[in-house]
Amino acid sequence: MTTRSSSVRSPFDHRMAVFGSDDEFLAAALPFLAEGRAAEGAPPPVAIAAPARLDLLRDALGDDAEDVTCIPHTDWYTGSAANAVAQAAGYLAGHAGPGGRMHLLMEPVWNGRAGRSVRETAEWIRYEALANLLFAPMATTALCAYDTRTAGDAVVAAARRAHPDTDVYTDPARLAAELDAVPLAPPPPGARPLAAPHADAVHAWAVARGLPEAEAELFATAVAETAAALGPLTGTALLWGEPPACVCELRSARRVGDPLAGFVPPPGTRPAPGQGLWYARQVCAYVDLREDGEGTTVRLQYA
Template sequence: MSAKPDGAFDHRIAVHGSDEEFVATSVPFLLEGLAADGEPPPLVVTTPAKIDMVRDALGRDHRLVEFVSSADWYDGSAPNTLAKAAGYIAANAGPRGQIHAIAEPDWSGRAGSSSRESAEWVRYEAMLNVLLAPFEVTAMCPYDTRVASPSIVEAALRTHPTSMHGVERRVSTWYENPMALIARLDSTPLPPRPSDAAVVSSDGDVDGFVVAQATAHGLSSVDAGVFSSAVAEVVALARAGLVYAWPVAGASVCEVVSAAGDMDDLLIGFRPPAAAEPAPGQGLWFTRQVCSYVDVRPSDPGWVVRVQS
């Protein structure tokens, strides 16, 4: 069966276990993009070795395709990559977002380095289904079973409405409502806060507190200042509460605990600000861009927001 689910965004997964399978699925996909009326050059993000394979298979047509290595595209956090994708679409895609793109993270690198990192990328894949829904982007995400673990592949199948089987596209029986999946990921309990964590009231000198703590945790003065600004955006949303700080694995962690604040939106801080002056809640976009991790959890009452430099 070949079908496309409702919505403009076409998000496909291509699970493969050999170079031959990768090329056999990727080349027809790119030719589809090259033949599409009004579309800009397709984009391919994958490893250098696979880029060479696709170039060879395309022949002269490879000059009509944009190639970027996974290491260069996925060079930061999942929110960083989300911002990069949004910027690329805005700058290069057609007026309705038309573009064909192949995007494959390097699962032997950061994306697959820990269960925490893998969960960040699963959330990223799920969010694409929501944030790119209005745009006519056609994306294919290869998952190489020689590198990506079975658990990563299984999770990825839940974030793609369609799957590729050779050149045939099928509606996925694994696909899960993206907001339900994100909600489940965001319900995972956070590790307990250390009992000896430093603390200050949000009515106090939070900036000085965060800078001092982050510097003591090994951050440079510049990085400590950026981290303090990121925490300030959270405090502004929370409006009142307590700010805790402690070190972890060469980084600094701050946790804002508040009985107030409006953080019900599962996508808070993930949507790019549409104007020079961000709307309420969009300051968390900055926080997500400059921090390794940002976790938002409901508390009783209020919210807990934990950020890591």
């Protein structure tokens, strides 16, 4: 089923469909794709879904399937929530109509990476919430399709809070703050202190722990870029973990104060000074920020 809001909050139209059978999926997807095909000035709608669901759509659409771009969701959702932001932003920039006009049917991968743990689920809900801010200026219409057979009731309930067309929609900044209110586990006793998180030192530590050379370079660069974005650090950096789950924790007196920090794509091909959190979110599986009265703790986990 799909619920709709009677008010328009921004050009970005972010909807949610919940289904528990193939017939219910088609009942939500086909009218949405028909709406996209009829939208003036818009390119063909895009269906990003499980391969089996795409086969259902092609069969149901018949000859009209030529008017819908189909992308397996395992090709779209290939990493972290921040990677999904980059994928969507890049696709809209290259394929959308004026002002970002496009219809996107989007089914997350809940029986794979995005749904394999409570941690992954929390990051995905963060992405769904922040999408309302990130894509607010875009005339994009997205229908997020949740299969209760793989997502489960708890995930669906949380996702409803991130979609403006439900009666439990929650302000994105508030929802992100709730996720960030969960305390981080303390560093392990054997964490290695590092006086300054220079890329060479982090790289050498990661390689010594067994992380492959190329991956160690990515992790070290993410740490160095984050440190530069935070400004002067307080105390020592800490390193711990077994490859590939290498972790670095940084502490700064600066308060970031922006729920979108590290999620807004840079205008150029490379992050500008101060945009190191964007790079870190693209490289690392998790980037956790926790603020208190004395500043910010940032914890980066490579995988």
